Amino acid sequence: MSDSVDSRLSGKKWILIGIGVLVLVAVWWAFRPEKLWVNVKVNEPAPSGASADLQPLYTGLMIGRAHPTSGRASIYQTLDGKRDLRLTDFMTSNGPDVHVLLAQSTDENLKKDFVKHELNSVELGGLKANQGDQTYDLPDSADLSKYDAVVVYCERFHVVFGLAKLEKF
């Protein structure tokens, strides 16, 4: 008698264990928790020709400050290591003595009017045009890990027309 109760109990136990295992497998399959520790790394090459002789290093969108400004600022590296700033779909208002500068996006000066020498910046030249695609040479010394913002700055009135925060391409 007690034997059969035992065997029934152990039979139930096995069923419970079986169900438990099934539940565990289902939970494992659904959540795949081991993936928290397992990384899958890939390293495919860029689409053919994308990195031909002009490699984009950084890019960002222009945001208007004192004047509506829009477009994209990108920094390219040519095969010989020279770097250019290129503005595309660019538009700002025209103005007197407008310059393109590299600055640090965290610079407090950028939040207010400032005189140019107060800003830690790299001068890239006078703004060539207030509309359209244009390219500016970057000095070899410009450290892009430090200067991460392109600023369109009106020197006469000490105002920022617009700026773009650069991010790694």
Added chain:
Amino acid sequence: MFPKIKLALAFVLLTVAFGSQLRVSAQESTKSDNKAKTLATGTFHGKVHQTSGRATIYQQADGKLVLRLTNFKTSNGPDVHVILVAAKDADDDANFLKSDTARTELGKLKGNEGDQNYEIPAGTDLAKFQTVSIYCERFNANFGAAPLEKF
């Protein structure tokens, strides 16, 4: 009469000095013609599943569109897909099943880290599908999204 002329002169001088009404337009081209054209790009955001990196859409010489992820990192997970969604952007808690946002499947996520390419089906309207999402289909969880902007 004279005050009027003076006024006009002053106005002309001012206009010249400020140059604010004049539009100067430049159209310089890039120095070289890349075989693959960069059409749009954007960066990933996603806090719940820590997603970062850049998504860029290229058009190859043969016209094919390719999505490329660079400096990419997300959390690993089950049944994770790369999709294009017809939205300007997507939040961390976006559930594209419920919201019946139009989506285009680009394939299973090849790796949760590293540079990777995905073919975009021919005829995909990039003006409509403006966001890349790393989407866990099993849990309808948006791991991260990258809103694309014209490059």
